[in-house]
Amino acid sequence: MDHTLFKAITDSRQRITLATIIDVKGSSPRHAGTKMLVGYDGTRTGTIGGGKSEARTLDACRQSRESGRSLLLETKMLGDGTASTEMICGGTHRVLIEAAVDPEPYRQALALHGQGKRLVFVKRLVGTPNETLDAVETSLIDAEGGILCGPAGSIDLERVARALQSGAPSFDTVNGLYYEPLLPEEKLLLLGSGHVGQAVARTAASAGFRVTVIDDRPEIIDAARFDATIRTVVAPYEQAIAEFAFDAATYVVIVTRGHHLDLQCLRAILTRDYRYAGIMGSRRKTRILIEQAITDGFDPEKIDALCTPIGLDIGAESPEELAIAIVAEMIAFRRNARILPALQHARKARRPAPAVN
Numbered sequence: 098m099d100h101t102l103f104k105a106i107t108d109s110r111q112r113i114t115l116a117t118i119i120d121v122k123g124s125s126p127r128h129a130g131t132k133m134l135v136g137y138d139g140t141r142t143g144t145i146g147g148g149k150s151e152a153r154t155l156d157a158c159r160q161s162r163e164s165g166r167s168l169l170l171e172t173k174m175l176g177d178g179t180a181s182t183e184m185i186c187g188g189t190h191r192v193l194i195e196a197a198v199d200p201e202p203y204r205q206a207l208a209l210h211g212q213g214k215r216l217v218f219v220k221r222l223v224g225t226p227n228e229t230l231d232a233v234e235t236s237l238i239d240a241e242g243g244i245l246c247g248p249a250g251s252i253d254l255e256r257v258a259r260a261l262q263s264g265a266p267s268f269d270t271v272n273g274l275y276y277e278p279l280l281p282e283e284k285l286l287l288l289g290s291g292h293v294g295q296a297v298a299r300t301a302a303s304a305g306f307r308v309t310v311i312d313d314r315p316e317i318i319d320a321a322r323f324d325a326t327i328r329t330v331v332a333p334y335e336q337a338i339a340e341f342a343f344d345a346a347t348y349v350v351i352v353t354r355g356h357h358l359d360l361q362c363l364r365a366i367l368t369r370d371y372r373y374a375g376i377m378g379s380r381r382k383t384r385i386l387i388e389q390a391i392t393d394g395f396d397p398e399k400i401d402a403l404c405t406p407i408g409l410d411i412g413a414e415s416p417e418e419l420a421i422a423i424v425a426e427m428i429a430f431r432r433n434a435r436i437l438p439a440l441q442h443a444r445k446a447r448r449p450a451p452a453v454n
Contacts, residue, residue, distance in 0.1 A: 100210075100282065102132050102143055106203045111137045114158040115195045118145055119220075119275045120268040123188025128432075130266045130277055137162065145192065154192050161196040167230040168194040169222060191268070193220065193275065195233050202237045202246050206279055213281055213344060215240040217257045221250055222273040264433070281346040282307055283372075283431065288334055288362045289352035290318045293377060296420035297350055298327050304424055306348065311337040334358060338365040348427050349374040350407065360386055363403075367395045373430045375407030375423065405444065 106113065114135045121129050127146040134142040135158040145151050150172045157170045170192045206216055217238045224230035236247030240261055242254045253269065256276050260267060266277040285301045287294055290312040302308045302324055309328040312318040320329045330337050334353065341347075349371050351362045359376055363386055366374055376383055383405035390400050408422030409429070429437055 120191040216279040220275040292416040296416040300420040343369040347371040351376040375404035
C-alpha cells in the first residue's frame with residue numbers, strides 16, 4: 098500500500114486524476130498496481146514507468162480531467178527492433194484513469210490500515226472496455242469479506258481471498274472488476290547500526306520500507322546519523338525485539354557487532370512472525386549460528402527459510418554495496434521473484450543436518 102499516494106488523495110483540496118496500471122501482459126516497465134496522481138495543475142506524484150507510455154497516460158489524464166469521464170487506456174510496447182519508434186518492452190498494459198477520485202474509501206483504508214487491517218479495493222469499471230467509462234465504482238473489503246464501503250455487486254470473494262494471499266492485484270476482464278490488496282506496511286527491523294547497518298537503513302528507506310534501527314550503544318545509534326524517517330531505538334537487543342510489533346510484513350536484518358549478539362537476536366526472532374530474516378556473516382559464522390539454532394530446537398522450517406549468508410551474491414564488499422545486495426534480496430521477497438526457490442534450495446543444501454540423539 099502506497100501511503101504517500103493515498104494520503105495525497107485524502108489531503109488534496111483540488112480535483113485530482115488517478116492513473117493505475119490494472120493489467121499487464123508480457124513485459125512492462127511497471128507492475129499492476131502501480132499508480133500516478135495528476136493534479137489539476139498537472140503536477141505529478143508517482144510514476145507508471147516514464148517514456149512514451151507515461152506521456153500518453155498524462156495526455157489521457159488531461160482529457161479525462163477536461164471531460165470529467167474516466168478512461169481505460171491500453172498501451173502496446175511491441176515495437177520491432179531498435180529502428181522502431183514504438184516501445185519495444187514486449188508487452189501491453191492497461192491503465193485505469195479515474196477522472197475524479199472519491200477520497201472517502203482511501204480515508205477509511207488509511208485509518209484501518211493503521212490498525213494493521215488487511216483490506217482489498219475492488220473497482221468496478223462501468224461502461225465499454227477500452228473506451229470512455231460511464232463510472233468507476235470503488236468498494237473496500239475487509240479480510241473476512243465484509244463490505245466496508247461501496248456497492249457489493251458481483252464481487253468474487255474467492256478473488257478477494259486470493260488477492261490477500263498472493264499480495265498481487267488482478268483484473269477480471271469478464272466482469273470489469275479490478276481487485277487490489279492493501280497489505281500491512283512493510284517494516285524493516287534492523288538489528289545493529291554499524292557501517293553496514295547505516296547503509297542498509299538508508300537504502301531500505303529509499304525503497305519504501307519503514308525502518309527501525311536497534312543498537313545497545315548510544316554513541317553508535319545517534320539519531321543524527323539517520324534520516325528523520327528512520328526510527329532509532331537504544332536498548333538491549335532482546336528487550337527491543339520483545340517490544341517490537343512483528344507481523345507478516347516484517348523484514349529482519351541482523352548485522353550486530355558480534356556472533357554472540359547475532360545469536361541472541363536469532364533466538365529472539367525465531368519465535369515471531371515475519372516475511373524475511375537474514376543474518377550477515379561468513380558461511381562459517383552463519384553455519385555455526387544455524388547449528389546452534391537447530392540444537393536449541395527451533396522450528397526447522399523457519400531455520401531453513403533464513404537468508405544466511407544474507408543478500409544476493411553480487412560480489413559486494415563495501416557497506417554501500419552490501420546494502421544494495423541485502424535490500425535487493427528483500428525486494429525479491431516483496432515481489433515473490435522467480436529466483437527465490439533457487440536461492441533457498443542452494444542455502445538449504447549447505448545447512449547442517451539436525452543432530453541425531
